[in-house]
Amino acid sequence: MKLIAKGKTKDLYELEDGNYLLKFKDDLTGEDGVFDPGANKVGLTIEGAGRSGLKLTKYFFEILKNKGIPTHYIDSNIEEATMTVKPAKVFGNGLEVICRYRAVGSFIRRYGMYAKEGQPLDAYVEITLKDDERNDPLITEDALHMLGILTRDEYRILKELTIKISNVIKEELAKKAIELYDIKLEFGRIDNNQIALIDEISGGNMRAYKDGKYIEPLELEKLILED
Numbered sequence: 001m002k003l004i005a006k007g008k009t010k011d012l013y014e015l016e017d018g019n020y021l022l023k024f025k026d027d028l029t030g031e032d033g034v035f036d037p038g039a040n041k042v043g044l045t046i047e048g049a050g051r052s053g054l055k056l057t058k059y060f061f062e063i064l065k066n067k068g069i070p071t072h073y074i075d076s077n078i079e080e081a082t083m084t085v086k087p088a089k090v091f092g093n094g095l096e097v098i099c100r101y102r103a104v105g106s107f108i109r110r111y112g113m114y115a116k117e118g119q120p121l122d123a124y125v126e127i128t129l130k131d132d133e134r135n136d137p138l139i140t141e142d143a144l145h146m147l148g149i150l151t152r153d154e155y156r157i158l159k160e161l162t163i164k165i166s167n168v169i170k171e172e173l174a175k176k177a178i179e180l181y182d183i184k185l186e187f188g189r190i191d192n193n194q195i196a197l198i199d200e201i202s203g204g205n206m207r208a209y210k211d212g213k214y215i216e217p218l219e220l221e222k223l224i225l226e227d
C-alpha cells in the first residue's frame with residue numbers, strides 16, 4: 001500500500017490492484033475546537049469521528065448507487081475506518097461543489113448585504129477551487145472554461161449531478177425530520193472519463209438542522225442510522 005496524499009481528515013493510499021483506499025481520521029475541520037465544514041484546517045479531534053463519518057458515507061453512497069448515480073465507492077471496512085474506491089482524476093487541482101437550500105456560512109459572509117441568515121435558496125450551486133492558500137475562492141463557469149479546468153459540458157453535468165445528489169441526501173434527512181441547509185461535494189473522472197462523485201458524504205461536509213437547531217456531525221450519524 002502506497003501513501004499518495006495526507007489530507008486534513010483522510011489519508012489516501014494506492015492499493016496493489018490500482019484502486020485507492022481512504023483512511024478516515026478522527027480529525028474534523030474547524031477553528032479552536034469548533035466544527036466548521038467550510039474551514040480549511042483541522043479544528044478538533046474527536047475519538048470515533050472517522051468511523052462515524054465513514055458509516056454515513058457508506059450509507060449515502062449505497063443509496064446513490066441504487067439510484068444509478070455514478071460514484072467512486074467500492075466497499076468499506078468500518079472497524080478499520082477505511083473505504084476502497086476507484087481512482088479518480090480531479091478537475092484542475094480539485095473543486096468543491098456546494099449546493100445550498102438555506103443561506104448560512106460563506107453565503108451570508110459574502111452576500112449579507114442582501115441575504116438574510118437562514119433564508120430559503122433553491123438548490124443554488126456554487127463551485128470553489130480547492131486552494132487552501134487562497135481560501136478556496138469561488139469560481140464562475142466562464143473562468144472554469146477559460147482556465148481549462150472544465151468544459152461547458154462538464155460544467156453542466158457537474159451542476160446537474162450536484163442538484164440530483166443533494167436532493168437525494170435532502171430527502172433522506174427529511175425522513176428523520178432533519179433539514180439540509182447546505183452540502184459540499186467533490187467530483188472526478190473515473191474509468192473511461194465518466195464524471196463521478198468522489199470523496200465522502202458525512203456530517204463533515206454538510207449543515208443539517210433539526211427543529212431549527214444545528215446538528216453536529218457525530219450526532220447526525222446517530223440520528224440518521226438509528227432505526
Ligand SMILES: Nc1ncnc2c1ncn2[C@@H]1O[C@H](COP(=O)(O)OP(=O)(O)OP(=O)(O)O)[C@@H](O)[C@H]1O
Nearest residue numbers: 006007008009010011012072085086087088198199
Ligand atoms: N476516488 C478518489 N480518487 C482520487 N482522489 C480522491 C478520491 N476520493 C477522494 N480523493 C481525495 O482524497 C483527499 C481526501 O482527504 P481529505 O478530505 O482529508 O482532504 P482535504 O484536506 O479535504 O483536501 P486536500 O488534501 O486536497 O487539501 C482529497 O484531496 C480528495 O480530493
Ligand SMILES: [Mg+2]
Nearest residue numbers: 007008009199
Ligand atoms: Mg476533504
